Amino acid sequence: MDSWALALIFAGLSLSLLAWYAGRRHERGRQSRRLAAVLGALSAPMPVAFVAWAPRSGVVLWSTAAERLFGVDATLMLGQALPAELEALRWTEVEADRARSGARLQLRGANGAVDAMVWMATEADGLVVVAIEDVHSSAANARAAEVARAQRDALVREVHHRIKNSLQGVAGLLRQHLSDKPLLKPLLEAASAQVSAIAAVHGLHGEAKDGRIDLRMLIVRVAASISGIMHVPITVSERCVVLERFSVNEEESVPVAMVLNELIMNAAKHRSRSGANGIVAIDAVAQAQRAQILVSNPGFLPANFDFGAGANLGNGLGLIRSLLPRRGASIALAEEGRRVVATLVLHAPDVLSATPQDEEAIA
Structure with a gap:
């Protein structure tokens, strides 16, 4: 005791x-x-x-x-x-x-x-x-409690692993119809990506012994899923390694995964395909208690676009506004040269948990 x-x-x-x-x-x-x-x-x-x-x-x-x-x-x-x-x-x-x-x-x-x-x-x-x-x-009693905790954690990981497999199976079934139902292709792509994003959360839960959902790995898996579904080149900058010091709080893990999914999908759908730089790029900046994820694509914002007011958003960005955690998260979109940059800012402790460091890590 x-x-x-x-x-x-x-x-x-x-x-x-x-x-x-x-x-x-x-x-x-x-x-x-x-x-x-x-x-x-x-x-x-x-x-x-x-x-x-x-x-x-x-x-x-x-x-x-x-x-x-x-x-x-x-x-x-x-x-x-x-x-x-x-x-x-x-x-x-x-x-x-x-x-x-x-x-x-x-x-x-x-x-x-x-x-x-x-x-x-x-x-x-x-x-x-x-x-x-x-x-x-x-x-x-202490040894028995430790064994019980280990058994419980193993069971929880196994449940998450099975849920991930089931969701991946559903996403696979949706993707099978992409070629034979061209009129439904945008809806099937969106549904398949959303299911895959939730599967990524359960996959990370199933792998982590300490229950942490590594923010960088969540971004990598969501991006890889969208790239495979939409056949779009997506790069994750090496600077995103600074996000490994952050984990997503469990209660916010699915909303954050869905927001990331919609941001990356929106960039993939609206990117300009002209030129050699027609890729979706993901970058990051990290401070002591804050992580910034930058998703950019070649292109321009629509006229009269206003994310805060909800003007000219489209379905994807509209869904993002509804999914965004009420505390500890914000999104801004802006044109930078010939690229549109969406910046998702997540804060600890509301959305993220940060490992303690003596100095701020800035990418």
């Missing part, structure tokens, strides 16, 4: 018991069992056993974990003298001081000897509060 959490719980129990024990004797007698029940319930989920006793009142707290550790029900212990199993806790004053920061002891538990870490606080009128942790049990 984390030491700070144990310290917090231990302090709370000690103060509660001390406040009760400092009251008048007849009030203590009337409230002791109710207080013990409340404190026992509070400590029930804890793997650490909590026990408290006083010279005149006997045992006043015997937590659920203490019941498990020593095999004795709390109803049999409250008000009784300290049991033989805990005689080792009758420390001298010097030993008690040492036990405030934790001492290792051998105690007698329900199933034999218990190798325990023990923390103790001695309060007014001889009230003693003790926390007892079974060292071997805690280590075993």
Whole structure:
């Protein structure tokens, strides 16, 4: 158990018991069992056993974990003298001081000897509060929890992998009809690319052991999918490597993938095919908490184009406006020379998670 959490719980129990024990004797007698029940319930989920006793009142707290550790029900212990199993806790004053920061002891538990870490606080009128942790049990629980997490993560990755395969199958079926249904080709291309973008998200989930969706890899896979569907040359700049320090937050992963898909598809559909530079290019700039993805194509913006106001957008850019995360994301489109540049800006922590760095990385 984390030491700070144990310290917090231990302090709370000690103060509660001390406040009760400092009251008048007849009030203590009337409230002791109710207080013990409340404190026992509070400590029930804890793997650490909590026990408290006083010279005149006997045992006043015997937590659920203490019941498990020593095999004795709390109803049999409250008000009784300290049991033989805990005689080792009758420390001298010097030993008690040492036990405030934790001492290792051998105690007698329900199933034999218990190798325990023990923390103790001695309060007014001889009230003693003790926390007892079974060292071997805690280590075993930690190992079991780690195994359970690994199994869960493996299962989650397998589910994502299967979803990706299914979505890729759907995208493949849509692409089969591109040649025999020319009138539906734009719709089939758009639908196939959208399904493939979602498949890319699940594919990255299925590959990442830590659950991270690498922003650069998401861009690379969406771009490769669109290039294959539309037979358009798309280049991803080497400068995009700076995006590897960012991962897309899980709840925003599908919207971001869809926005990237629509931006790249829009650039591919509206690019000018004349000249040797008729390619779609993807570039990037990264700061400490912000990533900029630049998607450009040869061409010009329509007359009276206004992305912010939603004027002359077309279906693709209209869909982008509806998909864009409300916080931590923005898009701007502008003409630069003979190219149209769409700049998608994503911020941490709303949309992205960034690995800490001492200095800003700028491509």
